[in-house]
Amino acid sequence: MTTEERKTDIGPPNYEKFLHPIIKENYGKWKYHETLKPGVLVHVSETGASIYTVRGGSPRLVSVDFIRMICDLADKYCDGYLRFTSRNNIEFLLANKENIDPLIGELNSNGIPVGGTNNAISNIVHTQGWVHCHSAATDASGLVKAVMDELYDYFTTMKLPHKLRIAVACCLNMCGAVHCSDIAILGIHRRPPNINHEALKNMCEVPTTISSCPTAAIRPATVEGIQSVEVDEDKCMYCGNCFTVCPAMPIADPLNDGISIWVGGKVSNARTEPMFTKLAIPFIPNNPPRWPEVTGAVKNIVEVYAKHARKYERVGEWISRIGWPKFFDLTGLEFTKYHIDDFKHAGTTYRKTTQIRH
Amino acid sequence: MTTEERKTDIGPPNYEKFLHPIIKENYGKWKYHETLKPGVLVHVSETGASIYTVRGGSPRLVSVDFIRMICDLADKYCDGYLRFTSRNNIEFLLANKENIDPLIGELNSNGIPVGGTNNAISNIVHTQGWVHCHSAATDASGLVKAVMDELYDYFTTMKLPHKLRIAVACCLNMCGAVHCSDIAILGIHRRPPNINHEALKNMCEVPTTISSCPTAAIRPATVEGIQSVEVDEDKCMYCGNCFTVCPAMPIADPLNDGISIWVGGKVSNARTEPMFTKLAIPFIPNNPPRWPEVTGAVKNIVEVYAKHARKYERVGEWISRIGWPKFFDLTGLEFTKYHIDDFKHAGTTYRKTTQIRH
Amino acid sequence: MADEKERKTPLLDELEKGRWPSFVTDLKKIAERKPMVKDLLGQLELSYKEKKGHWKHGGLVGVRGYGGGVIGRYSDLPEQFPDVKMFHTTRVNQPSGWFYTTKALRELCDIWDKYGSGLTNVHGSTGDFVFLGSNTDVLESIFTDLSKAGWDLGGSGSDVRTPSCCNGPARCELACYDTLDMTYDLTTTYQDELHRPAFVYKWKFKMAGCPNDCVASIARSDLAVIGTWRDNIRIDQAAVKEYLDNGLDITSDVVLKCPNQCIRLEGNELSIKNEDCVKCMHCLNVMSKALRPGEDKGATILIGGKAPIMEGALLSSVLVPFMKMEKPYTEFKELIESIWEFWDEYGVARERIGECIQRVGLGNFVEAIGLEPIPQMVSQPRDNPYIFYEEYFEEGDEEE
Amino acid sequence: MADEKERKTPLLDELEKGRWPSFVTDLKKIAERKPMVKDLLGQLELSYKEKKGHWKHGGLVGVRGYGGGVIGRYSDLPEQFPDVKMFHTTRVNQPSGWFYTTKALRELCDIWDKYGSGLTNVHGSTGDFVFLGSNTDVLESIFTDLSKAGWDLGGSGSDVRTPSCCNGPARCELACYDTLDMTYDLTTTYQDELHRPAFVYKWKFKMAGCPNDCVASIARSDLAVIGTWRDNIRIDQAAVKEYLDNGLDITSDVVLKCPNQCIRLEGNELSIKNEDCVKCMHCLNVMSKALRPGEDKGATILIGGKAPIMEGALLSSVLVPFMKMEKPYTEFKELIESIWEFWDEYGVARERIGECIQRVGLGNFVEAIGLEPIPQMVSQPRDNPYIFYEEYFEEGDEEE
């Protein structure tokens, strides 16, 4: 299977090679940590050793030149050791406390903000968008840039009641954590797919296409002599899954594609169980390059949360306490028919109690 | 429409005719109540007036002679006024406090227990059973008698952490409040219906029969030349709804009919939202006339609850606090595959958190 | 014949033991003058032996001009138990709140003693006064006597079932509207719907005076009317102090049990953040003397409760968070009628309104009956992105 | 050609404004030496103008001997943007915990600079180091250079996807097992399953060191391994006192936030009723210096998390409440393999394990893979009476 030059199935390099010596020595021995200031952590070991972390924001879609630039900084301040976080931030690992401020200085002058720790808004988990994906109902990188510009101060400070995690996904496949985020920005289609029967014949299997539809909207049909499918438009909710399995059913439609906004999800088991994100705004038209309606809506939600939530309350926990009616009141968002679930478990979301604030 | 003797659609008598004068005068003016002792309440009005209530247990299935007997008592002590509760207890309404004890004395000597108030086990809401219903998988009146004999002291005292409400239903139609009771005793079938094709032809509509099945287990079939139906036994969960619409599909089966026990439901909105009852014991064989396994199981649950719950905790609230694993531990009940939901919303009952007691 | 009936009921006799009043003892006594009851006991004894019921499936019987109110019942062993060959029940519509005079009860007993088995359910689960067991040929006479005495039948089949209510303002300080009057009013207003089944399935109304819901309306009725209030809980601080003096642990029994943490006790003074109170009743239940509902009273209207079959049990869910409940209940009745119209048009056979709403979606339902969708109707907005957008831009639309 | 590319990108240029680092600025800079990026910017500008993507649907491309790791991508405007006619991504399997040396990173950059667009995602949502945009003909060379440098491809298609983990014991005091080692071990153990799609659909592993779940494993993986412990939280009372002295309001910030009310503060002394603790992490998060997980550590194993399509999003649910997580993870791997066997047999095409379990029922699934059903697997037992009893008595059975 292997030649000298081309080995297969070797797997990734062993992580041990990449651990800072202090980390290696104190692996599994960490005792506690402290946040020294926004973006700066210290972890202290049972042995007394410390490792300092400086967290910098990254657009995630970066060039090799950008990576080389941060490598230069890591060489200079971090003995050549760094890592990335599960939210795509860069973490510089420092043995020497003295290096923290100079590093931050250089990061800032290279346009990299430091922050994202504790009660901050961290980087936005996101996806490909128009940069690389065929399924996208919106762009991802541009949206993230526009939103993070607006929320920048929440990244570099820790003034929120608790952590606030945002995700962006450009279609219902949700290549991220949209379904469990404090705030989620989700690209959506709003028209049934446009079937190209000629192409369908060659590119798609009819049974697979039919079974791809979550709401059974697709049925076999002979169109102009071609064995194809048709979509019952009343049953289609524009998920795009048929397009995923059958390229002849494109669903993107500039007039109707856009953004929906979701709130109140979480992943951690801290205090409350993990929660799904729930619909806040059903539709905002795509308005590139800066999607002002989206950034405005997100900022509004963040500010209302910042003002009303109690310490240690995630967005979803805050809403659980005050109730959804109050959430819509405080944010000024409109509650519509679309907010009422009508999928499989819809019935479980109806309010089955008289416990209501009047 | 009406003749002198036979009027239709007159509706029930106006309740006002039946109200005790004190109640009439203080209608809507009650200020507070107190429980003077088990089964005895006083309601005090804004006007200062009081009405006393003595609550007696009733088997609900009673003869006119039984009713006349209680009428005699009401005439003697209550100026001829009495009522029944939503759980089929008899409430004697007294103007005069002095009459309470003599009334209780006479009730007791007529075999009627006084109690059911506050932190007691009140009467069991129940159904027809073998006394009157074609659908029954068990009897109701007999079961209730056997269980209440066992729990008698909990009716006549108020020593539980809170109210405990039991319901019995003799089949899945649940003509009562089985689905939302602290403890529920439910008659169940466990074999698919036995189709009488000859009778089906004459008595049932095939499409109605097919659509009566919640799990789509029934399909059309021609059996020995008769247009009939067949049941996919793997899909049948013995609900008996096909029998309800089609008498030719009897489902009762002495060998396999029996009892299941459910816990933790509630109806009130006090503190927590209303809750459905959940499965505790999937099957206990019918063992008339006294169903000792059933009475034993119920008593066990009551006693464990009595011992472990905190004040004002209903059974469901107590279990919510301690968790289901602990409930099964404490009661010694077996957790089986049957306890794991597999109907429509099953997925919503899986434990989607690491929050577990270890 | 009479001889044959001197049967032994050794199994049932076991149910004469124990302290709870025994229906067997009661039945055996009346059986002495009621052959029907004798046969009933005989058949029941057989059921106990065989672990199996002996009733045939239904059977259409009734009284003239009525489609409901009587449940037909026949023994499947008519030769062995000829006196329960027929054993129909008649549902007599109870008075609101199950209040009676002994005179009224005796009248009912006399009518029933005259024609039927003399057995009753006081009451049936829906609320009726149930006459248990008669032949077909006496049904008309029973009805005639009942109506002469001022009584009428309750519901059965696909109609409005006999509405019922808690004792409400008659004997409860917590009642937030007049459950008895409303029950009476609805029952009389909808006599036709109650007596002549014309719906796709049964329809149950239950009226509870407050969220304690002492008639289990949220679980057992298609339309539950549950009293509540909008303004502040009335506090009598002197009575608070009295409770404290009598040793009530207000902190642990009240403050910590409030689902929304909106109660505070400072010294002897209790205060409530009413805008956060969800009217759960707990504090009022525990401190009956000190706390009373506010004065701006009304009810929450919930829809769709029912037993499991077919789609699993449902609890009613909020349709109108607050409605004033005052005679003649016009707003309420208009709402009901628009719901029935919808149900009539969209409901399928044997589909309760709750199931119908599950099928068409609460959003569509609410829209169809002319209500605004509001967040109070749900415990949470949707969490899945499968939204059916009704509006979209067409090719030719103005660019925005 | 070169001329044509001096396109204007007025819309994208708007994204150079603002304080958050701009990918546009970065891309424009590298575009100066990468025609591919120039065309990418051109096509993206068009997308911004038209509000529509310009990529064609997929396309099967790859490297020899591998079924996954490369996502094919083609422009639907190849004439207008010839340099992104092909724009495939290569997923490079990241090291556990995303730890790097600058040397390693530079190596990756050099390989990528040599063959591709020079654009990357650091990292992809699954965790890979993503090379974004190359032609088909360089894929083999990229792979060869990568493997020479000690790197390998990640997953794509119906295979094991690149496992990922939180930084765990490398830099976190809360880690309850070695997430990095386990991730490395699983990745190497299942190289074949990772590189040669043979499942019915994708399979994701994510490893989190504790219930804070810093890799969102419960939401985004088919199999989530989340660290926890069974014994008592370790308390350092001196540190508790220090927190108090520094003004932490332990009662409101910790005691009252504990979901199970199992913490008590009496004077300066903190005590925990460990048998009621559900390991939610909150108290440990707030009082990092004073509280530490117990010493009997392991993990909870959860199954079935995923994004919405088809049946709605799922969070993973508990399969094994507690398992020791020690090299070589034999018990764990046996479990995984019996799950895969089941999935292979019962899963239908494009059905994630979570959906498969929903379809066959958790009870049946658990039984099939040889686990005992336990109440920890559910939030509550069933509330509907639709039970499929597997055993019943036959006519001829012994009477009991």
Ligand code: SRM
């Ligand atoms: C570096 C990182 C792990 C990694 O391997 O990359 C990490 C590291 C830490 N997390 Fe985390 N978390 C990281 C992603 C997450 C995620 C995943 C995500 O956001 O997608 C979660 C789940 C979020 C959710 O629930 O939606 C997460 C939920 C937590 C929590 C729980 C917060 C809560 O109360 O709900 C804590 C505890 C806390 O903050 O008090 C926590 C605490 C921590 C601590 C303090 C743990 C420790 O003692 O070292 C670390 C520093 C946190 C900080 O940012 O202040 N970490 N943490 C991730 C940094 C992401 C970033 O760049 O911002």
Ligand code: SRM
């Ligand atoms: C008489 C009756 C209403 C009627 O019109 O018939 C009634 C009457 C009262 N109920 Fe009730 N409830 C009655 C059935 C119910 C039901 C329905 C049921 O059991 O099917 C419920 C809902 C039970 C459930 O949640 O499953 C019910 C839930 C309550 C509650 C809420 C208890 C809780 O905390 O969950 C209270 C308040 C309390 O007990 O503190 C209450 C309180 C009361 C008070 C104290 C109200 C008052 O101030 O007068 C009355 C005396 C209660 C007592 O028994 O100690 N009543 N009460 C019913 C008596 C039934 C019986 O014979 O035992």
Ligand code: SRM
């Ligand atoms: C008599 C009564 C039980 C009792 O002992 O009290 C009763 C008896 C029957 N019910 Fe019921 N139901 C009775 C109250 C209920 C209740 C409780 C309630 O109304 O508050 C329920 C649960 C609430 C609900 O409506 O969902 C109830 C849910 C059912 C169902 C299931 C309906 C559903 O949608 O799930 C059926 C099946 C059907 O309608 O075909 C049913 C059907 C029946 C039938 C007609 C049997 C059948 O399959 O056709 C029973 C006739 C028995 C007989 O021969 O006497 N009965 N039934 C109750 C009526 C007495 C009265 O008028 O006061």
Ligand code: SRM
């Ligand atoms: C590149 C990446 C997004 C990113 O920008 O980071 C991505 C990109 C795509 N995902 Fe994804 N997914 C990526 C992580 C995810 C995640 C997150 C995760 O793995 O933690 C999810 C949600 C978790 C999950 O798996 O459920 C995710 C859920 C999906 C789905 C929905 C699967 C489902 O069962 O619901 C699809 C649809 C499909 O598989 O057909 C999908 C399909 C796709 C496809 C292949 C498009 C398609 O329809 O075939 C996208 C290719 C885009 C492109 O051209 O580059 N992608 N995808 C992520 C992989 C990078 C990496 O290897 O590190």
Ligand code: SF4
């Ligand atoms: S979320 Fe949709 S559009 Fe975005 S990368 Fe994933 S599959 Fe592509």
Ligand code: SF4
């Ligand atoms: S877009 Fe989704 S809902 Fe519409 S037809 Fe395609 S698969 Fe079905």
Ligand code: SF4
């Ligand atoms: S629960 Fe079933 S068996 Fe019992 S009375 Fe109702 S329909 Fe008949």
Ligand code: SF4
């Ligand atoms: S008993 Fe129920 S599940 Fe079985 S065939 Fe009849 S209707 Fe279907």
Ligand code: SF4
């Ligand atoms: S429901 Fe409320 S008003 Fe009616 S009796 Fe019960 S406590 Fe009183």
Ligand code: SF4
């Ligand atoms: S009624 Fe319930 S929610 Fe309102 S203050 Fe009292 S206990 Fe709290």
Ligand code: SF4
């Ligand atoms: S999941 Fe737990 S162990 Fe892992 S980094 Fe987060 S807090 Fe630390």
Ligand code: SF4
């Ligand atoms: S870990 Fe969570 S549940 Fe356990 S004691 Fe701490 S706060 Fe309470």
